[in-house]
Amino acid sequence: MIQLGVYNKLPILRDTSVGLYLGDINNEEQQILLPNKYVPETFEIGDVLEVFCYLDHEERPVATTLEPFVVLNSFALLKVIQVTEIGAFLDWGLEKHLFVPFREQARKMVEGKWYVVYLYLDETSGRLVGSSKTNNFISNEELTIEKLDEVDLIVSRFTDLGVEVIINQKHKGLVYNNEIFEDLSLGEKRRGVIKKIREDHKIDVSFQQLGYKNIEPSSQKVLEFLKRNNSFLGLHDKSTPEDIEAILGMSKKSFKKSIGYLYKLKIIEIKENGIYLLNTQA
Known part of the structure; x- marks a missing residue:
């Protein structure tokens, strides 16, 4: 099934004077034109092409090999090219600009300025539409992330x-x-x-600080030790390298970076007698 606003992998059905028709050979409603300007130099009937599908200036489904700056149900920063009496038109990398009606503007858009915009499919008109009312398309009610992700x-x-x-x-x-x-x-x-x-x-x-990725294994080792030992580790930044090596099997430099990282994320508390795992840690 051809979907507007996303990339589709579609077989070539036939070659015509205006371009290639792609889609389902048994269903004319599931066929779409790839205009001549986007047709590859070499092809064979039956080849599968990856194309982006949207509506052209005459509101007809059309395929393109151009890459849009945003795809369906996602956000991107786009520039306003024109503002008219019906709304704003933004450059999203395709020949036909993306329409943002006034009702979907968090504040009135200005030509030449940039806005974070969400691309969605308007079910009433069947058109791809942009919206700068970003809060309408994000929610924290049902979270799909966890602490430290x-x-x-x-x-x-x-x-x-x-x-x-x-x-x-x-x-x-x-x-x-x-x-x-x-x-x-x-x-x-x-x-x-x-x-x-x-x-x-x-x-x-x-x-995310780039350096933190390099110390994640050491940080994880500290966390695992704390969980195995009643949330306490009898080491601190003044502990000797020998003690740290004996207990954790790591250098003092790695140890200090690890606890600094965990402390910054408020996962641990550092006291004179050692390190404590906070109850907020899942």
């Missing part, structure tokens, strides 16, 4: 508290200002880690 993030809004981010194209989170150490831009895509999930399902996020 690494996630994909999109910067969606700047607030007094910090930066709001879209998590895995599904949820909303916040990175606090005191944990941001570089300039960010609207729509920027980053990797991050889930720092905390509150009782009301608000999510604290931390931008």
